[in-house]
Amino acid sequence: DGIIADGKYLYLIEFGTGLTHRVRVVDATDGSFVEEFESDQAETDILNGQYDWVNNKVWLGQLNGAMIYRYQGRTLPEFGSLTTEAIGPANGWDELKLTLRPEAGGRTELDVLGELASGEFIALPGSVGLSPDGPIDLSEVDSRRIKLQLRLYGEGLGPSPGLVNWSVEYQPVSDIRLSTLEADPLEVHELEPIRLTVEALNRGPLDLVPSTVVAFYSGQPESGRLIGRTAVPEGTPIGQIAQVALTWNTAKFSGTNLITARVEDLLGRPSPLSESVNSMNPVEIISSGDLAGPEVEILALDTAGEVRPSDYLPAEPRLKAVIQDSSGIDANSITLTIRGPEGETSGDLSLIGISEREGDQSSLSFVYTPTLVDGSYVYEVSARDQVGNGPASKSMTFQVSSDLRVERVLNVPNPMSDDTEFTYILSRPAEVTLRIYTVTGRLVRILDNLPGRTGFNQARWDGSDADGHPLANGAYLYTVTADDGTVRVRVKERFIVYR
Structure with missing residues (x-):
């Protein structure tokens, strides 16, 4: 009805x-x-x-x-979608090309989905809503397997665009089968080398092995410690076996070690096609017995003596570090840190420019020359030795000032009998003159061309007047005058002669 x-x-x-x-x-x-x-x-x-x-x-x-x-009534869907099966695994991605039905209206958008460890695929950041009008660069995609999802939008009740075909260019993962993992010798003292070898069979699909390494571990890769990585020879054809070798520096690996090798890419991700292999015999590494970290010393080459927290250094100080350890120094562990009014700068020797690097495995020295503004600074150097002791560190606190200052003017001994040592701190280089007076104001001696570098300075005086005669017992005044060509600063002090 x-x-x-x-x-x-x-x-x-x-x-x-x-x-x-x-x-x-x-x-x-x-x-x-x-x-x-x-x-x-x-x-x-x-x-x-x-x-x-x-x-x-x-x-x-x-x-x-x-x-x-x-x-x-019924609501039409906003878009339709097409999703590929999983593509890969790949060592690297190149580009995607799509061909759409030219007569169709509407628009299309592409999402690149990456695979999680759980096997789920999610849209990758920066790869959502891409326009398929031309080739799409996939070189920045960081996923071993991907899916492509094309969203098709129609205009009104008209048809959506149609897909004719699509293609992806990528570098497939080679199927490498590992076998015969060996270590030689099986017992050494810590720091003595061991040669690790494993056979790698190329099972295809490529007649070469690009971007593939073998990683050696003490223990299982998921819970053990990485020993090192070395590349599988790229020119290994399908069906051929290449021997992959690594010289193991046994520092920090004392004890019993069961060695494991597995195939990885250059980012350390395990190959989805290959299985790890274990050594037949454990490796025994006898501890060196060294429990102390390196000795670290810092010197300021622009001044004499020890630098105290209130001492001044130039705006471009030459800071020398000396590191020593009988078990060898782990150069990769050395960290330089300088904290000041503009914040903190920290890095290893590859990031922070150094000069005058000298030494060997057990002793290393270098010079760091930062450019600083006025203020208070703390410079710190830390390092470990080759067996993992440390980090040991040493720091130096100092000041930088663009204003000329003369501070901590002293003479030792005081009272004096025969001679004395005048010491003073300069905030920047200057010409220094010292004048000695009687308490009545009579000038008895001028000492000029005295040391005038930034920081600590000292000058010895034999206690004689301008004619070479020893000063009589009594109290005397002296002034230290610093002149940098722009500013002149004078400081007055007194001493006593008593014989």
């Missing part, structure tokens, strides 16, 4: 004359029976309905009365 359709099912309505009326539901595509039920038409008086495609609504009319019921 009536039909209502919702796009998926047809609802066949039997009006009849009774109080209840049957509704039979069939599939709209093939007419197959779905279900049948009794309607409440006697109460609602719903008669029939019609789909309004303009407004996307279904209108239902009332059997007795003037009511019309409106129902929301």
Whole structure:
């Protein structure tokens, strides 16, 4: 008696004359029976309905009365999507090319999905909503396997774009099978080398082995310690075996070691195609017994003597570090840190520029010359030895000032008998003159051309006047004058001669 359709099912309505009326539901595509039920038409008086495609609504009319019921129609999906199967595994990705049906309207967007450790694929950052108008660069993709998801948007009720084909260029992972892992010798003292070898069979698909390394571990890779990595010879053809070798510096590995090797890429990710291999015999490494860290010393080459926290150094100080250890110095562990008014700078020897590097495995020295502004600084050097002791560190605190200052003017001994040592601190280089007076103001001696470098300075005086005669017992005054060509600073002190 009536039909209502919702796009998926047809609802066949039997009006009849009774109080209840049957509704039979069939599939709209093939007419197959779905279900049948009794309607409440006697109460609602719903008669029939019609789909309004303009407004996307279904209108239902009332059997007795003037009511019309409106129902929301089907909502079209915003887009359709196509997703590839997993692609890879790959050592590196190159580019993606797509060909779309040229006559189609609408637009397309591409998402690159990367594989998680759980096997789930998620959209990679920076690879969402890409335009497929031209080749897409995939070189920055950091995932061993990917999926490509193409989203197809139609315009209105028009068709969405169509995909003709797509292709991905990438460097596949070579299937490398490891075997015969050996260590020679099997017992050494710590710091003595061991040669590790393993056989690597190229099982394809490439007739070469790009970007592939063998990583050697003490213990299992997931829980053990990395010994080192070495590349599989790239020119190993399919079916050929290459011997991969590594010289193991046994520092920090004292005890019993079971060696494991596995295939990895250049980022340290394990190959999804290869299994690890274990050595047949454990390696015994006898401890060196060294429990002390390196000795670290810092010297300021721009000044004499020990640098105290209130001492001044130039704006470009030459800071020399000397590191010594009988077990050898781990150069990669050396860290330089300088803290000052502009914050902290820290890094290893490869990041912070040094000069005058000298030494061998057990003794190393170098000079660091930073450029500094006025303020207080702490310079620190830390290092470990080859067996892992440390880090041992040494620090130096000093000041930098662009203003000329003369501080901590002293003479020792005071009182003096025969001679004395004048000491003073300069904040920057200057010409220094020392004048000695009697308490009545008579000048008895001038000492000029005295040391005038930044920081600590000292000058010895034999206790004689301008004529070479020893000064008589009594109290005397002296001034230290520093002149840098722009500013002159003078400091007055006194001493006593007592014989």
